[in-house]
Amino acid sequence: KRPGLPLPPGPKGYPIIGNFFDMPREFAWLEYDRWFKVYGDMVYFKVFGQGFLILGSLAKTTDILEKRSANYSDRPSMPMLLDLMNWDSNFAFIPYGSWWRRHRRTFHQHFHSGAVHKYHPIQLAEGYAFLRRLLVTPENFRHHIRHLFAAIIMDITYGIKVSDSDDPYVTTAEEALHGLSQAGIPGRFLVDVLPILKYVPSWMPGAGFKREAARWKKLSTDMAYKPFGHVKETILQGNVVPSVAASLIEALPDEDDARRVEEESISRNTAAVAYAGGADTTVAALQFFFLAMAMYPDVQQKAQAELDSVVGSNRLPDFYDRESLPYINAVVKETMRWQSVAPMATSHVCSSDDEYNGYLIPKGTIVLGCGWSILHDPEVYHSPEEYKPERWLKDGKLDPDVQNPSVVAFGYGRRVCPGRYLSDDSLYAMISLVLSVYNIKPPVDDRGKELHLEPAVTSGMIAGPAPFQARIKPRSSAAEALIRGQELE
Numbered sequence: 001k002r003p004g005l006p007l008p009p010g011p012k013g014y015p016i017i018g019n020f021f022d023m024p025r026e027f028a029w030l031e032y033d034r035w036f037k038v039y040g041d042m043v044y045f046k047v048f049g050q051g052f053l054i055l056g057s058l059a060k061t062t063d064i065l066e067k068r069s070a071n072y073s074d075r076p077s078m079p080m081l082l083d084l085m086n087w088d089s090n091f092a093f094i095p096y097g098s099w100w101r102r103h104r105r106t107f108h109q110h111f112h113s114g115a116v117h118k119y120h121p122i123q124l125a126e127g128y129a130f131l132r133r134l135l136v137t138p139e140n141f142r143h144h145i146r147h148l149f150a151a152i153i154m155d156i157t158y159g160i161k162v163s164d165s166d167d168p169y170v171t172t173a174e175e176a177l178h179g180l181s182q183a184g185i186p187g188r189f190l191v192d193v194l195p196i197l198k199y200v201p202s203w204m205p206g207a208g209f210k211r212e213a214a215r216w217k218k219l220s221t222d223m224a225y226k227p228f229g230h231v232k233e234t235i236l237q238g239n240v241v242p243s244v245a246a247s248l249i250e251a252l253p254d255e256d257d258a259r260r261v262e263e264e265s266i267s268r269n270t271a272a273v274a275y276a277g278g279a280d281t282t283v284a285a286l287q288f289f290f291l292a293m294a295m296y297p298d299v300q301q302k303a304q305a306e307l308d309s310v311v312g313s314n315r316l317p318d319f320y321d322r323e324s325l326p327y328i329n330a331v332v333k334e335t336m337r338w339q340s341v342a343p344m345a346t347s348h349v350c351s352s353d354d355e356y357n358g359y360l361i362p363k364g365t366i367v368l369g370c371g372w373s374i375l376h377d378p379e380v381y382h383s384p385e386e387y388k389p390e391r392w393l394k395d396g397k398l399d400p401d402v403q404n405p406s407v408v409a410f411g412y413g414r415r416v417c418p419g420r421y422l423s424d425d426s427l428y429a430m431i432s433l434v435l436s437v438y439n440i441k442p443p444v445d446d447r448g449k450e451l452h453l454e455p456a457v458t459s460g461m462i463a464g465p466a467p468f469q470a471r472i473k474p475r476s477s478a479a480e481a482l483i484r485g486q487e488l489e
């Protein structure tokens with residue numbers, strides 16, 4: 001440690017509790033955005049001795065979380081999530097080291113940029129099924145979006161077809177993820193700040209968090225074991241359906257091999273993490289797209305005009321059209337920027353004392369990049385609160401000089417989201433399919449007057465749109481026939 005180095009600036013705290021009362025727990029990114037204006041683009045504070053460093057500019061996230069990634073890729077100890085809820089099976093939360101690396105490598109084999117094209121047929125088939133569900137119950141579009149991504153992930157990872165939205169695998173996973181989104185926010189549960197509380201007996205008054213943790217633990221265990229067990233069973237019966245889990249199981253060492261237990265556990269965890277990482281995030285992103293379309297009819301019309309001229313009205317768009325659809329690609333980018341799905345990404349931890357710009361960043365500091373502030377910087381994105389795909393275009397093509405939302409939307413450094421290629425493909429596919437056959441409009445009041453929608457968001461590790469309504473109707477009878485035609489094919 002270099003003696004005398006100051007800590008980065010931040011709000012003054014109290015003895016022992018530090019900034020416990022200042023630390024925002026809801027919509028943290030908005031409060032941190034205000035702090036950046038007072039203290040600058042790196043803000044340091046402590047809560048019960050635990051240091052936090054919040055980064056509010058791309059320059060800082062690049063210098064610290066990208067360039068010094070070897071020192072900033074650890075995760076905080078999260079007693080609620082890891083010790084009490086069994087989420088240590090999810091490599092997104094485990095410490096930086098060889099166990100994490102083995103999981104990440106296994107995951108990467110199946111989801112790297114050159115591998116994800118294998119999943120295009122699944123994405124399109126589920127996309128068509130989604131269009132058909134919208135035809136029957138358009139008012140349930142938010143639910144259909146959840147069903148859509150659950151079905152894509154379950155098919156890719158386990159070869160399990162989810163035709164029914166109360167599929168037991170999906171219900172379990174959804175409930176488990178609800179627990180994750182609550183317990184994944186640093187400081188949300190006091191036990192994360194005072195780990196000693198994990199030894200409090202469940203029956204004690206104030207120990208409600210332990211009873212909640214026990215319920216969530218069962219769900220997270222079932223979520224990992226049950227579908228994986230199902231795939232093992234199908235392999236034994238000789239009915240194997242191609243999937244990530246099936247390839248992983250088939251590559252496992254023999255049952256009597258000493259490496260088997262560890263390898264099987266890595267495979268099971270890797271499969272489960274695809275659902276955990278990919279469901280809520282992509283769902284929220286597509287729901288934001290629906291909200292944007294209902295709020296910005298001009299954007300919708302321009303996107304549809306591009307689809308009409310490139311794809312025509314006799315077929316649905318597919319992945320081969322992507323390069324010829326710059327406006328649609330701009331809509332995908334703007335959706336990822338406009339309302340950040342993971343506004344604070346996930347906590348990174350500094351592994352050893354570091355010095356940056358004359359400040360000390362002590363070992364153990366929890367470092368968070370506030371992607372929301374970076375993607376709403378008016379110096380970079382003019383009128384950042386507006387949904388404007390045009391900002392990504394120049395002379396009718398994607399402008400490579402505009403800062404891509406993926407520089408922060410998917411996190412940082414060695415921990416950057418390994419599912420980002422799959423998610424990008426899914427968003428492109430759904431946005432182009434939906435706009436080619438549907439109009440999305442705001443709801444109307446009793447007299448038929450269109451209501452004004454606001455981009456209200458939920459608070460949590462994943463921020464999605466607050467519930468909203470939209471009217472979703474086929475663009476024409478030809479469009480409706482096209483949707484129904486996919487069913488026949």
Ligand code: HEM
Nearest residue numbers: 092274277278281282342345346410411412415417419423
């Ligand atoms: C809109 C879609 C998505 C967004 C916004 C998103 C965002 C993120 C973010 C912010 C992180 C934390 C990165 C960090 O620590 O700096 C992350 C990690 C992760 N994501 Fe995603 N993600 C998305 C989709 C997906 C999908 C589809 C999958 C799986 C198929 C996935 C799997 C993962 C995994 C496994 C990690 C943990 C990485 C690690 O700790 O090494 N994500 N994601």
